[in-house]
Amino acid sequence: MSERTPILRHDTASTLRSFFHYERSLTIACAAWTPGVKRLEAKELLARTAWENSLTAGALRERVFELRYPERDLLSGTDTALVELFASGIHAPGAGAFLAAVGEVFVPALLEAYSAYLEASDVIADGPTRRFLDVARREKVLQRDAFVLAAGRENDGTLPIAQRRWVEGLAAAVALAGGLSREAGEAAGTPQRVQPEVTFALPQRPARDDRYLACSFYWPDNFDPSYPYGDGDRLRLRSAVSHLNEVWAVETAGAILHGFADVLGWDFIHDAARWLYDESRHMMMGATRMETWGFETGDIPLGSFIYESCHGQDPIYRLGMLAFFETKNIGKKKERAEEFGQIGDQISRRDMDFDWADEAIHAGYGRRWIKALLDAEGGGGRSWHEIVARCEALVQQRIAERTPEEEQITRSAAERLIEQAEHLLA
Template sequence: MTTDTFGNFSRPRHDVDRSASLLKHLYLVEREQMRALAAKHIGIESWTAKNGPPRHWWLASRHADSLRERVLELRYPRRDVDKDHDPGLTAFLGELTKGGADAEFLLGIYRVLRPGLAAGYRAYVAEADPIADAPSIYQIEHILFDYERAQADGEAFLASLDPASVEVAMRWVDYLSRSLESIGGILGLDSVAEPPRDHPCAGRPDYVVPQKCVRPKEFAPARVESPGRAPKNHREQQVWYAIDHANEVWAAEAPGGFMWQMPKMPWAFFTDVARWSYDEMRHVQLGARRLDAWGFEMGVDYPMVGDPVDAIYEQGGGPLELLALLYYFEKDAPAHRMVTKKEFTAMDDTDTAIDTDYDWADETIHLKYGFTWLQHIVGASKPDELKALVERAGEMWNTWIAERWARGEDGYGPFMERIEARISATAAGHER
């Protein structure tokens, strides 16, 4: 006996298992894009390209999180979203960080990975049921909105690169493009082929996060970020504080590195440190914006360094000590920012006061991040060990910075001369 069914309704569409499988591909790509951008950030030299990626990997963390939740909704009660990924896609994503220097890596992300990812999203929507799978479509439409703006940023990053380095890097672009084609694209919907194992760019070693923050070669060399004396007046206080803000770039680079160095941490760790990095890079931009308005040239009139990273790694520390040092700095930040905001408000510097207020809000969140993940690593039952770790990281910093000044290795002399000259010129201009 056959079942009598209505006709006149038929359209190609994913069933739940197929939707979950494809969304899991997209989640994995967003996750690994986030980790790759974050891990390579410390080694990027172009300031234009250094400035923007933290926003992009924070967006990728948001996209990955929403896709991850959608997969879990569709597959409930199954919880296998973070395992059993497609091996071909996993292998392709593992190649991203092997791109060298600025040009190879950035071209690989913005000319190969991201266009392929956008094509995957559009292919998913083209076959998705607009009613049954409406939540997925909603998420993807908003992801593609973010994608267009971020891709425009990416083109600006690429435009900042030396044309000769871009030309050399095209061989890497060819390798990644062929690798992506060999797995049938991001979703594996196209024909597959053997990966380009005989390509000149194949077989590179796995990426290791550098232990030194790279800065543009046109920046003057320096070892420490802050002047070695207290400010003498309000103008100096404004400039000192802005220089500290501008140099928080290391605090964006360090959490970015953690994503690569601590791959087995819980998913919430990655979303937290992605936000942490983005916040710190926004603080950099706030300080640089004020200094630029006051006539200071970055890397010329004031230093741009990663001295806390140097302090940890040069004394034999590792990522855990660097995380502890971040927390060491953050734990007193909210109270300090509250006082600082009042001081700048009193001197009628509303711009710095407002920037400080937003900074204060961010640092309160970061304080929670630092404690939560240090406790996770050290163990909730070991508060004394956690306290000792943070104190040791602080001692490493204090020892290192004191030694730089005591040995005359600070490199600050030329910067101090230019800073004082700029402040004097500004003061003279206001007096006329």
């Protein structure tokens, strides 16, 4: 009986280093596309996948450092062509094409590579790697199926011909390389880009789920401070609508992860991916409560005015928006969780309670990474308070620019939901 040639430490580190770069590229690309996909489920899938992949990438990164100690080089020895091919995935010619590429090409390639690695590695010698890579393999199975489904829904079942050709080109390039399990240097001739691609640009206005009422302002108190937040059932309704409309925070977290990944480095990517995932959970908390209660989806407003406020601005203000609103609203969340408990709504209470815990973490993220950006500017640059003040001014400017039609759409939507709440939440 012949024995398989064992994988030695140095070869293991080289393989895991390439895996790290693949996961890093997918993390950034998934984050970048969150504002560009329409359906809420697709935004949540991208956010969750970015977070899961960041955890896998972080574990791979640390394992490479362990195996190559004291060397800290993550670049040399990687398969540059395949790494660049993964990085090019962000330049998809459309949202459906990106979702399809992740589900049909990138994730299946990683799933195959991880399965092959686990089959070949030793359970004793490389036990630490096997544990987290087995988790990643199981996640990839779920990601693959979810992305294929999401791609079909994003494009009503069929990709345009040019977009399908791009996805097929990526698949052919990975096949030409012999997959991802080969040693570095064996993928000569692998194309690093596939046409027809479209250079990625962050959308200045986010895509919206057409099952909902797409608008800029999602509740009258966005522009009318005298409009009551409400109590009892109205508070339950307003809170669910607010949670759902953290969609702007999902999109903004995705935008900043992509925008500052290279500038701020791995620790930022790790934090921003968690921030992104948490905001997607809050969004789905609201969507799930509204659906469970039975509200008409087409009457539920899905706003974007905070995201719109940063149109054409320095990306630091998107980071500032997240940090500003985290610290602005966190104090009210524990009180509202208690109110929900007092009126017997344990689901809203639970959601708000977990939201509060998340936001406490996020407030720290905001201060840490804005400070890092400001420190990089050197002495005499902007201050934290100036960034926050500018963010508030940008939001107020967008509110001041609202049209009578925008006001009417928002007020009418709120009235319809309040009327429905009298029956659905009684």
